[in-house]
Amino acid sequence: MTKIKSIFSAIYNNMWRTPKGRLTTRLKGACESIPQKQRLTIVSLMLTVFVLTAFFVFGHACYRIGLGKAQKSVEIEHIMPIDIVTKSPVHEPQNLPDYDDAGVESED
Incomplete structure (x- = not known):
């Protein structure tokens, strides 16, 4: 496993870190040689x-949104209701005792 990791790290260093380090060093050197006022002008121009x-x-x-070309027109499809079969067709109400909001049985 360590052999695979070492091969991977060697490839990673040669393909990414080494060229990136060289490019960073060259870019920093080029930027440091430019005077401060000219550097500000370049950054402002790029911005x-x-x-x-x-x-x-x-x-x-x-x-394009104003012209209506941004997207195709959307067709609306309505969802049809599903036929549900119930076991008992008649639902009988349950006889529950009357309670008020406090949970105390009413006197009615």
């Missing part, structure tokens, strides 16, 4: 592009 894209997608979805 603006993201917000405009989100508004476009939301607006387009609302437009």
Whole structure:
């Protein structure tokens, strides 16, 4: 079992952790070399592009809903009642003593 785990961890490290570590190191180095003001400009530009894209997608979805093309029309099917066969066709009421809300037997 430990041999399988060691093989799996070796594959995982070579396929995910090592390239991810190299990419992270390269990206951090590139970001640290950019001046603070330029870094703020880049982040603001990326945020603006993201917000405009989100508004476009939301607006387009609302437009399609308004046209009625967002989904197909739904047909309503009514559920038919089930025929239930009972053992005794006549239900007799039970004779229970009269009680008030407090659980005390009434004098009537």
